[in-house]
Amino acid sequence: MTAPHPGKRVLQSYIDTINANDLEGLLGLFAEDVEWEDPYGSPVRKGREALREVYSPLIGSLNMTLDGPIRGSEGNRAAMAFSFEVEIDGKRFGATAIDVVSLNEAGLITHFQAYWSPGDLEEIAS
Amino acid sequence: MTAPHPGKRVLQSYIDTINANDLEGLLGLFAEDVEWEDPYGSPVRKGREALREVYSPLIGSLNMTLDGPIRGSEGNRAAMAFSFEVEIDGKRFGATAIDVVSLNEAGLITHFQAYWSPGDLEEIAS
Numbered sequence: 001m002t003a004p005h006p007g008k009r010v011l012q013s014y015i016d017t018i019n020a021n022d023l024e025g026l027l028g029l030f031a032e033d034v035e036w037e038d039p040y041g042s043p044v045r046k047g048r049e050a051l052r053e054v055y056s057p058l059i060g061s062l063n064m065t066l067d068g069p070i071r072g073s074e075g076n077r078a079a080m081a082f083s084f085e086v087e088i089d090g091k092r093f094g095a096t097a098i099d100v101v102s103l104n105e106a107g108l109i110t111h112f113q114a115y116w117s118p119g120d121l122e123e124i125a126s
Numbered sequence: 127m128t129a130p131h132p133g134k135r136v137l138q139s140y141i142d143t144i145n146a147n148d149l150e151g152l153l154g155l156f157a158e159d160v161e162w163e164d165p166y167g168s169p170v171r172k173g174r175e176a177l178r179e180v181y182s183p184l185i186g187s188l189n190m191t192l193d194g195p196i197r198g199s200e201g202n203r204a205a206m207a208f209s210f211e212v213e214i215d216g217k218r219f220g221a222t223a224i225d226v227v228s229l230n231e232a233g234l235i236t237h238f239q240a241y242w243s244p245g246d247l248e249e250i251a252s
């Protein structure tokens with residue numbers, strides 16, 4: 001394969017925009033009618049604008065590091081494993097997660113599912 | 127959480143039985159009516175017995191190594207990132223993938239999806 005898998009490119013941009021505190025760049029990765037479930041099993045949020053509410057308070061506090069290469073799959077899907085840190089009530093917590101996305105033909109994320117459990121968050125000693 | 131997430135236990139057993147060439151132990155992790163899609167986007171196989179055909183020729187040649195901890199999610203799902211090696215026509219190839227599973231109440235895999243692309247297989251120099 002010569003061209004990089006579009007899903008690999010989008011997931012790398014997802015991490016890069018979050019780490020760069022680039023909220024508009026981040027939201028621009030999602031299709032307008034995206035269905036977003038993070039973590040899997042929690043209520044599904046629908047639409048790019050609903051995600052502004054989710055990510056706004058996280059931007060600036062959330063940092064992500066890839067655990068190994070992003071996997072691009074058949075059927076316009078891709079997945080990545082990563083570690084993240086986030087601030088909650090003035091304390092820093094860390095956990096690991098796996099995100100899986102589907103893309104539309106324009107290369108925008110139509111489905112987003114995150115696999116992790118809030119019960120796995122561990123406080124990071126400062 | 128005191129008890130380990132059932133999905134974490136099952137995915138660890140998935141890797142362990144494959145690496146131990148234990149076909150029956152491996153098949154025993156799946157529900158009888160499992161839906162199995164590997165890689166995502168290829169035809170879905172249905173039923174534990176259909177998986178015997180898939181895994182039989184791989185057992186003995188397939189080896190898997192976890193890339194970081196298994197993620198256990200809400201809603202009885204779990205995901206893991208790993209690297210694998212497999213023999214094809216006498217040559218060894220490697221790639222990375224992410225598997226996502228859903229479990230039923232008995233802790234058996236009802237849905238299995240793998241994210242990777244055969245185009246990412248790279249021959250391993252012997």
